[in-house]
Amino acid sequence: MLLINCPYCGPRPEAEFANGGQAHIARPADPMSLTDDEWAAYLYMRDNTKGLHHERWRHANGCGRFFNASRDTTTDVIKRTYRMGERPEAEHQGAKP
């Protein structure tokens, strides 16, 4: 069971959280202006990272807040958790604007 550091509550066991998929995928501001392919890419295409991966978590059985975590998918080590709206650390490659 992962130990996840909620930026609002502190470290808590994984059972309190729900994973929210890859982070830093912003909903397009004007979806109707997108082509079908662009919209399909937003809907369905996700990275399958081996290594450092930025993902969303919700402290569902706690404060209820969403936040981001940078987790190494090969070791499950969570390098950092940070609030929504904050950027992943610069040296972390693979983060999308």
Add this chain to the structure above:
Amino acid sequence: MTGTYRVRRGDVAESRNAVHFTFDGKSYQGLAGDTLASALIANGVHLVGRSFKYHRPRGFVSAGSEEPNALVGVGATQSRYTPNLLATQVEIYDGLVAESQNRWPSLETDAGFLNEYFSAFLPAGFYYKTFMWPRTAWKKLYEPVIRRMAGLGKAPAEPDADRYTQVFAHCDVLIVGAGPAGLAAALEASNSDATVILCDEQAEMGGSLLSDRSASIDGMQAADWARAALDELRKRPNVKLMSRTTAFGWYPHNFVGLNERVTDHLSNPATNQPRERLWQVRAKEVVLAAGAIERPLVFTDNDRPGIMLAGAARTYVNRYGVVPGKQVVVFTACDSAYRAALDLKAAGARIQVIVDLRKSVSGYWVDKARAEGIKVRSDSIVRGTSGWLRVKSAQISNAQGGDAETVACDLILMSGGFTPSVHLFSQSRGKLSYSEELRAYVPGESVERERSVGACKGLFALESVIESGAKGGRDAAAKAGFPPHGERSYAVSAQSVGADAFIGSVMTDHQAEKRAWVDFQNDVTAKDVRLATREGFRSIEHVKRYTTTGMATDQGKLSNMNALGVVSKQIDVAVPKVGLTTFRPPYTPTTFGSFAGQSRGDLFDPVRKTSIHAWAEAQGARFEDVGVWKRAWYFPQVGEDMHAAVARECKATRESVGIFDASTLGKIEIVGKDAAEFMNRMYTNAWTKLEPGRLRYGVMLREDGFIMDDGVVGRMATDRFHVTTTTGGAARVLSMMEDYLQTEWPDLEVWLTSTTEQWSVIALQGPNARKVLEPLVDGIDLSADAMPHMSVREGRICGVPTRLFRVSFTGELGFEVNVPAGYGRAVWEAIFAAGKPYGITPYGTETMHVLRAEKGYIIVGQETDGTVTPDDAGLGWAVGKAKRDFVGKRSLSRPALVREDRKQLVGLLTTDPKVVLEEGAQIVLDPTHPIPVPMIGHITSSYWSATLNRSIALALVRGGRSRMGEELSIPMPDGVIKAKVVDSILFDPKGERLNA
């Protein structure tokens, strides 16, 4: 009489109490502190089981948790019976009842050994090869026979009478294993302010020190030093000692599962004691001191009772005071077996010969054996044995072959060196590296906050074991933030046994390998493993699955390295290149009870009940599970079945008035300056112009355009919405709303609050609903003009504040009375009493389903399955076309979602009105079409409609709305049913009743 093989244990004269137990119905006597294995050996019993495939007689191989053969069933009653326990771990107590397994009619005369004679026909992979043909024989012939033969113990026939508990614990340092390394680690780590847990799977802590009569530490004999160290640890308030506790699994972030066996060793456990505790320990730092497991040697007929690991025999003699045999042949590839031989000799056994694989042998232990007159034969092997229920002799020859000498014996000791127990390290995703010297994998780079010390790290000399344990303990405490107050020194006096080792098969004659066992429990021979490589398997993962080597309950603790050795030699590829099978939890079999804990029976799953539940129960309602809610399903009266009850409830509601508990509906209060804008974005509908006091049916999509949820929404004020969701969807909907609000539109001023449990909802439906309610309501005009369909008013009912919805899920004039949940039951009863003159009838979810289906109202999850758009469901009218954006809008114009042949919701009326279709049944155009018949849709809802006096159904049908009047076919096992496509609204299509 405590057994003819009993000897004095250690140097201490001691008195141990006699303990009486039975094995296979026969009474035996052991001594306190014995395991079932040591007590049976004391009585000369070595035959304890039959092998899995060939039913070969088997005896004890080991003295610990790595035992592959001595599996027993324990328990005097079925409700306290546990199969597949290891006799080497079961502690005896007065009254213990144990039995052998996998034999019929008895252990001595087992009919299954006939498999032995057919062994030529049961090679590796025989399941895959043999039972393919003829196909029909599988069910009738092969499967029943295999099922009878297969499996080990018998599952108990009665529910488990014991209680199991679960505990969460945190500590600074967790130390796994209380042998020399673990004890040293604990002494050092706890010499600080760190909290320390030291656990060990055995009854007595001390590990290999308890079996060591030659080494001394700090001037004490090894076992005495261990006991003194434990006394010291017991005095420290920051240390928790846990014996009989197996660290069975490593989970991410230093989370370790411990299984503590609390009462299994007791004759009369206190009734308040659980049988086992599952400890879920989060440790800042972990010290792995799990030790090492001795490896068997692979030679022909190496599986007879009386052939065991050298170290195990040493443990039986030194720790338990039993000598496993009196005429001993030792077969070894390392020095440690010499040490064992000397200990057995000291206990009175005769060592016939030590057969050593190594070309030349020398050193302290070899010299000592020779000095004591023991014959040592180097560069030699045991290449065969005799004896059916107990080994009788060994055939010894030069390693390269030649004539064999037969030596009589009742015990053969074997040792191929030691395999470090890297299980937890590997589970923690640490990288293993192969040591050519040890012929074993040892811990490499760590991923988690742990370190391996002692034998599990590949260190076997006592001095370095203790030194590494002490260093690991200090390191762990310091890294956890508690630097130890000092360092102590350990004066260790022990002769090293070196680290020589061997893996693979010792046989040079491959023909003889068909009885050279690699995996004892699963009956896999060296020949089987070589066969797998000949058939093309290269990776050890594939060899494992094909031959089943390492797949038994011992998970290859003894066999994995030897299987690797055989494969490596056969295909001439270095061991690390052949690979290594994955170590998975649990380390040893762990009971289901431990994992289930208190979650059984009534506590298995939480149950949600509405405030009106008890009333419905008193009325004799039948309930159904909806998520974890209990909902009243129907209210049968005396003599009624479900069909009759539902027909009566429907009729009463349509003709007068019915009352229904809708409290389980999900409810979310959406409040804030931007509430309407938020609603616009989350739902397909337009909300800006909805006036306060009005209701609207809302549809919510996922971003992919498919229906996620629906519900009636009331606008209570310009900045306040009372949203309802489906019963099962409440949490999902709130979570999705929170997701968008927090992550996409944090600028919106909106607050979301779940109010599901705050409101009781009483639906009152039927032409007389208004008449029943009117006298109870204060401050609300219920008349059709003042309060039309789809409106909401706030006021009081029975003196209690209410949000009164005029809404209908039945097609009748209807109200939903929301009152604070604490008043739910009282208001319900008041309404029920007021309805008596009108014959008010409580109805359940089944009637609710029928009534709504008659009106073509969908149920999300029944008419929809995650691939249904609003248009498919006939809800195109609920989509705000003018809105610039909402969740899912863009997807609605994707090519696949606008195709004309999408499945659309329609009504279906069977040609024979008495036939009720089956929900989920497939719909076809031409039932005579050759298989596979193209399917054009399926039935989503189907009921008997008392109102219409016929069956009704809803269905999703390809291009359904353009098929009105068409006759479709529903093929069923007993014939084809014909049905006509009609509009989905089957009752009161103009909605006159609802607007009454």
